[in-house]
Amino acid sequence: MDYLLTEEQVMLRDLCREITVEKIIPVAGELDKSEKFPWDVVKVMAESDIFGVYIDEKYGGMGGGLMELCIAIEEFSRGCAGIALAFSATALGTDPIILFGNEEQKEKYLPDIASGKKLAAFGITEPAAGSDASAMQTTAKKDDDHYILNGTKHFITNGGDAEIYTIVAMTNKSKGARGASIFIVEKDTPGFTFGKKEDKMGIRGSSTRELIFTDCKVPKENLIGREGQGFIIAMRTFDMSRPGIGAQALGIAQGSLDVAVKYAKERKQFGKPISSFQGIQFMLADMATQIEAARALVYASARQIDAGAKNLAKDSAMAKMFASDTAMKVSTDAVQILGGYGYMHEYPAEKFMRDAKITQIYEGTNQIQRNIIALNLIKETSK
Amino acid sequence: MNIIVSIKQVPDTTQVRIDPETNTLIREGVESIINPFDMYAIEEGVRLKEKHGGKTIAITMGPPQAEAALKEAISMGCDEGYLISDRAFAGSDTLATGYTLAMAVKKIKDFDIILCGKQASDGDTAQVGPGIATQLDIPQVTYVKKIEDIKDKVATVERMTEEGFEIVKTSLPCLLTVVKEINEPRIPSLKGRMKAKKAIIPTWKAIDLDVDEVRLGLTGSPTWVSKIFTPPPRPKGKIFEGEPEDTTTQLTDLLKDRLV
Amino acid sequence: MxxxxxxxxxxxxxxxxxxxxxxxxxxxxxxxxxxxxxxxxxxxxxxxxxxxxxxxxRDSSKTPNLEDYKGIWIFGEQKKGVIQSVVYELLGKAQDLAKKLNTKVCCVVLGHNMKNNLKELIHRGADKVYVVDAPELENFLDEPYTKVLVNLLRKYRPEIFLCGATFIGRSLVSRVAVKLHTGLTADCTGLDIDEKEKFLLQTRPAFGGNIMATILSKNHRPQMATVRHKVFKEADVDTTRKGEVIEETVSKTLLTSRTKLLDIVEEVTSTVNIAEADIIVSGGRGMKSPENFEILEELAKVLGGAVGASRAAVDSDWIPYSHQVGQTGKTVCPKIYIACGISGQIQHLVGMQSADIIIAINQDSSAPIFTVANYGIIGDLFKVVPLLTAKFKKALNQ
CATH class of the missing domain: 3.30.70.20 (Alpha-Beta Plaits)
Incomplete structure (x- = not known):
């Protein structure tokens, strides 16, 4: 389907596709096994100006928006959603600075992120605070020119490999959600250490670690926005990032379909390619249609945000939820079409299926997304 | 340091098919690409500029649509591109092509190194690079797999041979033809692509170059193609399928006499 | 003019x-x-x-006094004082051509202290051997070699000049042809004489071997061509043949060079020089790991051949680039080419399809390599190759 991309967006898509075909797909299987961080690919992305697509030209970026970000994430995820995370999780970690950072913070951090010199990560989840972010235990105590951070974040994508972290911590626990604040923490800050690297089901080409803060002294200039704004900033960040997860899911779904179609045309049974059987044809037709519907939703929500729409929560939740459910379904069907081969590590279908699962879980489980959609729906209709 | 990269647009040989009726090349629908070997020359030219300063200029001789090859070279980091294109150049063999390109280089004037791919994938002659060098009367090193060092107007390079390589020193200006081993061409960056899109490529016609007209195109080409034909297809092979024990015995029996 | x-x-x-x-x-x-x-x-x-x-x-459309050009000259390429085998192949072909033209075959050798190695050239068919001996010519360098050759070709005016399409040959004669302002055809696989007009018919592959072209230089002399190694049979040795060795002295100004050779590094041993090998055992993506190339080496050893590889294997760092066969690697022309786990992309085929016999071993019966193979085995190469090694070994009584 023609989504009427601009000439620049087509150029970006072609570039990302080239990187995916030449640099990501050849190493995806290997990194899935070894769980090594894709530094070689990161270097290529950086040299290709990809890390700056959504960052203002003033800070060395390419001046694009969420739509550009989604195009890049989708293309990379079509090759490997794990490798794509080095890029997309950096965007997530950068969003709080772009949205609420002051000029000094933007000037200090954005150019290095735009050039790909430094990766970023976002830290909110804790062992006891997943969907319920208000149960957060990490604290930040003001001490003269500094805040002292204590606590543990876990399941943090890019943790340990990123240089710049945006961390949510409680500055006033008694205020609950209104007592949270966001800080920029640099990697080599004393008192900031990393836990073990998680051994995951999918997206194994990405790194996921614990962040441990022990009397970690962060300069007060590193507070983003004001004290107590943390939760609002986090929610705004998620509103922005959900279409990105949608795009990642879209890439996984498309990658699975690519594999399934190719296989169905090559694989012969009963003397004919299996693509000539209606049972397979119907599956492929459904997969393709579901992907297109998801793409329409993801692109529409990204474009709406770029156009400056308010009240983003419902639409971006829909995009994330629908695209990730589609990815799970399509990648499962792709394994089914490949049959026994689909179940083997030697073929890429099962990897897409493992990678797809996380998109229904992180940055708000799809159950939380449905909550958001329903609550907003009810609110809208009761006006 | 100024570098000139001489490139050629070629049909993607992986897509070329033969019309079995007429025995001619089917070129319709075949994409044009930069000669794969020239990609290494462009990359090396851009790397040299990044290391030593100066600029990298891409030139190509070809039809108007060869402009796309120069734009791609610019997207990879070349600073300028010049298209040498005129009906008068049509039918040039390697002698006339080398002459024409050499005259274009003379027009650019200021250069230290000319880089070419070792050969073009359509003609496979490997003659145009040395042709340019000879017409310009500058030294050449062919099949370069590494540029070790450039200083004080002297380049030290490694030249591939059948048995390994030679280390050769050459004075500048010079012409180098490069092999695949020399580098890995970059994927053009977003900024590079945008720059290429906006780039204006001047076209140089015969009249813009200080050329002797009898040395151009068909008249300037000593070689004539008298016949083109498709090589006879290989006879259909004998394919064995089954237990490796049996298939290998069958093959060994068939080949035994030819191995001695 | x-x-x-x-x-x-x-x-x-x-x-x-x-x-x-x-x-x-x-x-x-x-x-x-x-x-x-x-x-x-x-x-x-x-x-x-x-x-x-x-x-x-110049009147570009013609070499003046065309009819004065007589005889066939061969470039006697030497490395470390050893005449390269392609020269003997050229001498064989040149004798056929000379018969048709009723003319003589001459060989020109540039080198240092070569005089004693030249008899074989006569035994293999040269009527005259011109030799230029100078320390500056011991190893190949483009400029002095070009200048000396141009000087001799201008002096003796042969109608045909042939040279091996080697790294040296292709570099050198490209320069020589420009200096002489004559036509040059690269990498020929066929040479003949036009019966009526007595032109040299130079046939070569183009578009990666998809088509063949026959090329003439009607109005320019010498007619120059480089010829692919291993296409023509080496000339037989006849120790009773007589010929003349002529020492040429050249002006020192012809020996100057703006390039200098600092060192020669030999990486490839004779057993793996795929350009010279009569039998090549090649591995592709199907080899899966660098260690697995050992089974190919064993087979190559039994057959006295070399090990080659596809681009996929080289790009995966399983084997060095010097082993790569194909468009971006080497073009080879062995008697037998055994492709193991190579699917046969067109880029690979153009580098090896002129082999006399191609044998494909692949699990995938639809792999394009089978379309060019004379013999094929569909099966697991890790089972097939060791079995073949053992059976060839037995057949060859090793």
Whole structure:
């Protein structure tokens, strides 16, 4: 389907596709096994100006928006959603600075992120605070020119490999959600250490670690926005990032379909390619249609945000939820079409299926997304 | 340091098919690409500029649509591109092509190194690079797999041979033809692509170059193609399928006499 | 065509006098003067003049005095004083051509202390061997080799000049042809003489071997071609053959070079030089790991062949680039080519499809390699290759 991309967006898509075909797909299987961080690919992305697509030209970026970000994430995820995370999780970690950072913070951090010199990560989840972010235990105590951070974040994508972290911590626990604040923490800050690297089901080409803060002294200039704004900033960040997860899911779904179609045309049974059987044809037709519907939703929500729409929560939740459910379904069907081969590590279908699962879980489980959609729906209709 | 990269647009040989009726090349629908070997020359030219300063200029001789090859070279980091294109150049063999390109280089004037791919994938002659060098009367090193060092107007390079390589020193200006081993061409960056899109490529016609007209195109080409034909297809092979024990015995029996 | 001295520019340096192969230039009142009766318009003086004082106007469509060009010359490529085998192949072919033209075969050797190694050239069919001996010519360098060859070709004017399409040959004669302003056809796989017009018919592959083209240089001499190694049979040795060795001395100015050879590094042992091998055992993506190339090495050892590889295997760092066969690697022409776990992308096929016999071993019966294979085995190469090694070994009584 023609989504009427601009000439620049087509150029970006072609570039990302080239990187995916030449640099990501050849190493995806290997990194899935070894769980090594894709530094070689990161270097290529950086040299290709990809890390700056959504960052203002003033800070060395390419001046694009969420739509550009989604195009890049989708293309990379079509090759490997794990490798794509080095890029997309950096965007997530950068969003709080772009949205609420002051000029000094933007000037200090954005150019290095735009050039790909430094990766970023976002830290909110804790062992006891997943969907319920208000149960957060990490604290930040003001001490003269500094805040002292204590606590543990876990399941943090890019943790340990990123240089710049945006961390949510409680500055006033008694205020609950209104007592949270966001800080920029640099990697080599004393008192900031990393836990073990998680051994995951999918997206194994990405790194996921614990962040441990022990009397970690962060300069007060590193507070983003004001004290107590943390939760609002986090929610705004998620509103922005959900279409990105949608795009990642879209890439996984498309990658699975690519594999399934190719296989169905090559694989012969009963003397004919299996693509000539209606049972397979119907599956492929459904997969393709579901992907297109998801793409329409993801692109529409990204474009709406770029156009400056308010009240983003419902639409971006829909995009994330629908695209990730589609990815799970399509990648499962792709394994089914490949049959026994689909179940083997030697073929890429099962990897897409493992990678797809996380998109229904992180940055708000799809159950939380449905909550958001329903609550907003009810609110809208009761006006 | 100024570098000139001489490139050629070629049909993607992986897509070329033969019309079995007429025995001619089917070129319709075949994409044009930069000669794969020239990609290494462009990359090396851009790397040299990044290391030593100066600029990298891409030139190509070809039809108007060869402009796309120069734009791609610019997207990879070349600073300028010049298209040498005129009906008068049509039918040039390697002698006339080398002459024409050499005259274009003379027009650019200021250069230290000319880089070419070792050969073009359509003609496979490997003659145009040395042709340019000879017409310009500058030294050449062919099949370069590494540029070790450039200083004080002297380049030290490694030249591939059948048995390994030679280390050769050459004075500048010079012409180098490069092999695949020399580098890995970059994927053009977003900024590079945008720059290429906006780039204006001047076209140089015969009249813009200080050329002797009898040395151009068909008249300037000593070689004539008298016949083109498709090589006879290989006879259909004998394919064995089954237990490796049996298939290998069958093959060994068939080949035994030819191995001695 | 015409030639003249621009007297204003002539400084009387006498370089052109020394370089002229025909003694056609003399100094009159400290200015060069050309004796047009002696001059053949060869252009040697133009190249030698540092002051652009000699102007040669060429009529590009023809070499003057075409009919004066006689004989077939072969470039006697040597490395470390050893004549390369491609030269013997050329001598074989040149004898056929010479018969059709009723002319002689000459071989030209540039090197140092070569004189004692030249008998075999005569035994293999050269009627005359021209040798230029100088320390500057011990190893190949483009400039002195070009200048010396151009000098000799201008002096002796053969109608055909052939050279191996080697790294040296292709680099060198590209320069020589431009200097002589004549046609050159690269990498020929077929040579013949046109019966009526007596032209050299030069046949070569183009578009990666998808088509063949026959090329002529009707109006220019010498007709020059580089010839692919291993296409023609080596000339037989006949120790009773007689011939003449002629030592040529050349002016020192022809031996200067702006490039210098610092070192020669030999990486490839004779057992793995795929360009020379009669049998090549090649591995592709299906080899899966560098260690697995051992089974190919074993097979190659039994057959006395070399190990090659596809681009996929080289790009995965399983084997060095010097083993790569195909468009971006080497073009090979062995008697037997055994492709193991190579699917047969067109880029690979163009590098090996002129092998006499192609054997494909692949699990995938639809792999394109089977379309060019004379023999194929569909099966697991890790089972097939060791079995083949054992069976060939037995068949060869090793």
């Amino acid at each position: 015409s030639i003249k001295i621009i007297t204003d520019k002539c400084t009387g340096c006498t370089l052109c006098v020394k370089i002229c192969p025909f003694g056609a230039i003399t100094m009159v009142s400290k200015k060069a003067v050309i004796d047009l009766d002696q001059c053949t318009l060869c252009g040697a003086c133009v190249d030698s003049c540092k002051f652009d004082a000699i102007e040669l106007k």
